[in-house]
Amino acid sequence: MPTIHFEGNDFFCAEDESILECMTRHGVMIPSSCQSGACQTCMIRAIEGTPTPESQQGLKDTMKAQNYFLACVCKPTEDMTIGLSVISPRQTVKLLSRDVLNESVIRLRLEEPEDFSYKAGQFINLVRPYDELTRSYSLASIPGDGFLELQVKRVADGQMSNWLFDGLTVGEEIQFFGPAGDCFYIPGAAEQPLLLVGTGTGLAPLYGILRHVLAEGHTGPVHLFHASLAAAGLYLEEELRRLAEQHEQLRYIPCVLHGDVPEGGQQGHIADLPASMLGSLSGYRAFLCGDPPIVNALRQKCFMGGVAMQDIHADPFVFSPTQEN
Amino acid sequence: MSTVYEQLGGEAAINAAVDIFYRKVLADHYVNRFFEGVDMEKQAAKQKGFLTMVTGGPNNYTGKDMREGHKHLVKMGLNDAHFDHILCHLRSTLAELGVAQDLIDTVISVAESTRDDVLDR
Ligand SMILES: Cc1cc2nc3c(=O)[nH]c(=O)nc-3n(C[C@H](O)[C@H](O)[C@H](O)COP(=O)(O)OP(=O)(O)OC[C@H]3O[C@@H](n4cnc5c(N)ncnc54)[C@H](O)[C@@H]3O)c2cc1C
Numbered sequence: 001m002p003t004i005h006f007e008g009n010d011f012f013c014a015e016d017e018s019i020l021e022c023m024t025r026h027g028v029m030i031p032s033s034c035q036s037g038a039c040q041t042c043m044i045r046a047i048e049g050t051p052t053p054e055s056q057q058g059l060k061d062t063m064k065a066q067n068y069f070l071a072c073v074c075k076p077t078e079d080m081t082i083g084l085s086v087i088s089p090r091q092t093v094k095l096l097s098r099d100v101l102n103e104s105v106i107r108l109r110l111e112e113p114e115d116f117s118y119k120a121g122q123f124i125n126l127v128r129p130y131d132e133l134t135r136s137y138s139l140a141s142i143p144g145d146g147f148l149e150l151q152v153k154r155v156a157d158g159q160m161s162n163w164l165f166d167g168l169t170v171g172e173e174i175q176f177f178g179p180a181g182d183c184f185y186i187p188g189a190a191e192q193p194l195l196l197v198g199t200g201t202g203l204a205p206l207y208g209i210l211r212h213v214l215a216e217g218h219t220g221p222v223h224l225f226h227a228s229l230a231a232a233g234l235y236l237e238e239e240l241r242r243l244a245e246q247h248e249q250l251r252y253i254p255c256v257l258h259g260d261v262p263e264g265g266q267q268g269h270i271a272d273l274p275a276s277m278l279g280s281l282s283g284y285r286a287f288l289c290g291d292p293p294i295v296n297a298l299r300q301k302c303f304m305g306g307v308a309m310q311d312i313h314a315d316p317f318v319f320s321p322t323q324e325n
Numbered sequence: 326m327s328t329v330y331e332q333l334g335g336e337a338a339i340n341a342a343v344d345i346f347y348r349k350v351l352a353d354h355y356v357n358r359f360f361e362g363v364d365m366e367k368q369a370a371k372q373k374g375f376l377t378m379v380t381g382g383p384n385n386y387t388g389k390d391m392r393e394g395h396k397h398l399v400k401m402g403l404n405d406a407h408f409d410h411i412l413c414h415l416r417s418t419l420a421e422l423g424v425a426q427d428l429i430d431t432v433i434s435v436a437e438s439t440r441d442d443v444l445d446r
């Protein structure tokens with residue numbers, strides 16, 4: 001009889017019983033609806049133990065890779081520890097360097113803790129040591145770089161971003177939790193066309209994903225759209241142009257809403273540009289990051305343009321308008 | 326007798342149908358406001374529940390679930406005309422996938438049988 005560990009308690013799963021039934025029988029209510037593996041309401045994560053293949057059917061590859069599964073159709077064959085997310089240890093690292101990428105974006109490089117593992121495109125939650133203020137920042141580095149890279153935009157009156165610009169000094173320690181997030185590239189289908197679209201520092205996760213994609217030898221076309229209100233908001237242009245010269249499958253398209261259009265770039269609303277430039281998006285895998293309303297609009301445009309729901313990976317940089325200190 | 330769900334090819338076929346069906350629904354201005362949730366992915370997964378149910382696949386939905394699950398939509402004005410639009414998208418989705426006419430008719434009659442529950446009357 002397999003045992004299910006959940007939040008410090010042990011639950012015995014009867015023969016032929018699903019994890020959802022087992023938990024419900026013990027008074028632990030996991031939200032559920034269809035109870036047959038279709039609606040995905042009861043998706044949870046295996047922290048230890050392997051979910052059964054049936055319980056991962058129909059899930060996105062990125063969710064499978066993180067051991068998510070459907071509790072209603074998982075009849076465990078071994079002991080499992082389950083949870084809604086993984087509790088990661090708090091890491092303390094030094095700031096190695098800070099560079100200016102444009103007038104409102106900096107690049108921070110942090111020490112990479114020794115036992116740290118992540119997928120390019122995931123994010124970490126930075127914690128300001130003296131008051132525990134916490135904010136998410138995407139990793140722009142890839143495993144193997146030997147450091148963790150963040151790209152941070154200064155937000156007017158922003159508590160964390162302004163401190164990262166002006167307060168934190170090189171050599172000083174900062175803390176973080178993570179990694180988390182399911183916007184990343186899974187090697188495979190090397191010929192599949194890829195669409196990467198980011199606004200502002202939405203380029204950070206895409207920069208990591210792009211370098212991972214190229215390192216894996218992806219051969220299909222890769223279109224990177226980086227959008228900003230005006231050309232001054234773009235960054236890493238030279239670096240991205242150089243990558244595009246070195247990799248013939250890569251196309252870099254800087255986009256602006258108004259003002260001068262950079263060479264090889266486009267003007268217009270970023271939610272409309274990919275479909276209007278590329279036509280049908282059927283068969284693409286898409287990665288969409290940055291400003292939440294734009295990411296949501298892009299998600300819809302990509303889906304209507306033919307991208308399968310399973311192939312849309314999005315990372316909206318949500319923030320709450322009312323922050324207590 | 327095997328269900329339409331099995332005859333269509335089970336889970337894999339439903340996965341293929343969900344994207345087609347959901348695209349039709351989102352493109353239909355008459356009904357798309359009911360489906361424009363904050364989380365598109367979760368909405369799409371719910372539509373998989375819908376397709377599994379009406380094709381007779383494994384599900385535990387009851388009439389009461391249908392009543393409860395659509396009550397907030399009835400408050401938003403959900404009525405027979407919207408219901409007819411959904412049936413129409415369901416029909417054309419299945420036709421596009423090459424499903425035989427008699428199977429389509431079976432699916433539509435299952436969906437039709439939930440009308441009073443879905444519209445809460
Ligand atoms: C998954 C994820 C990944 C992220 N990755 C990155 C990243 O790689 N780089 C990066 O720079 N940021 C990223 N962010 C955003 C980041 O977490 C913070 O929200 C941002 O830095 C602002 O924090 P703050 O403390 O400076 O501002 P706060 O003190 O929280 O906010 C100050 C004021 O500005 C408003 N505000 C906050 N953010 C914005 C915004 N983007 N646009 C307009 N107004 C805003 C707030 O509502 C508030 O009124 C990410 C967010 C998420 C959820």
Ligand code: HEM
Pocket residue numbers: 033034039356359360362368371372374375378379386391394395398403407408409411412436437439440443
């Ligand atoms: C044809 C008969 C219908 C059936 C059998 C049906 C069935 C279902 C099922 C099984 C679900 C998934 C519930 C869950 O797992 O949580 C669902 C959700 C949903 N249905 Fe229907 N449905 C029908 C008609 C309609 C109509 C006419 C509309 C609106 C035009 C509609 C809008 C929705 C929406 C928006 C959801 C998601 C609700 C949420 O976010 O919780 N349905 N339906």
